[in-house]
Amino acid sequence: MRFGGRIIYSKTASEVDMRAMQLLRDLETKRDQSGRAIVGFDVEWRPDFTKGFVGVGIGDDSAKLFRDHGVSIKDVEDLSDLADKKLGGNSKKWGLASLTKTLVSKEVLKPKCIMLGNSEAYPLSKKQLEYAATDAYASWYLIG
Template sequence: MATEIQGIYEDGTYVVSFDEDCIDTTLTDSGDVVDWWLGETYRTHHGGGLVGLDVEWRPYRIPGPVAVLQVCVDRRCLVFQILHADYVPEALFGFLADGRFTFVGVGVRDDAAKLRAGYGLEVASVVDLRRLAADTLGRSELRRAGLQALVWEVMGVQMEKPHHVRVSAWDARTLSDDQFKYACTDAFASFEVGRRLYDGDY
């Protein structure tokens, strides 16, 4: 299943398609834009909720802090080039540490540890989708599954995760279209798999 950039709004928000879903996605290295995005998230989800979380930290085998942070709530995603950010807003510290939100992903505890080590960001509440899927579906082998396999099991969608994109230079100042689509769909798929498992919609 191909992921495509369908268009762009006047405010710079991209529309990215994933299967039958369209995701409004903000790509930025601006702390002010992150602040705005989080403000909109709190306006519509002031009681908390589920958040898809992922990070990219390559180039492959080169140590260093997280280069890109992706979060997704419903059909709204943020792709934050945190390595090149002018500043990391206090709102992001508050959002990640807000116990009303549960951050879900594959290997999400490792991602949280990288954010803590690189930027002092604390993620208060995390749930690994592998464990959640294994427990919810009663299939212990899913504890070793990747996101691609979980998307197939839970959503029935064949997710593309090209190897050349996964190991690409995520510290680039400008992400390629393929990197952008990869980053967006990883965060959205994490959210949607988590939502369906919690809601019994699988």
């Protein structure tokens, strides 16, 4: 599985703010009958190899965004938790790649050189942008 759409890379705080406001306006037109709009979301952080590093789960990402940048994200759903509820059985900490493979028989490539690379580098490489966009797309695809 690979994201094949347009990637918009915001490099400044004002660009991020402008893109976020545009996204919110776009979402207003895409709500379903229940009033919900689903967005695939992924945040990449520089790997931290010290004990206690948190990087799995959207709840952890949203907490880090708030702690580090004061950005509050509400109503997040962790796909690992949703998969456990839907599939039953033993509780498992799913990764996006294993979840995508199990549910839709598609492979999400997770090259170590990108996974363990510096996601805070500036500017991000094309491969880093594609990696992050594919993760967000796969998250959205699994819910849809």
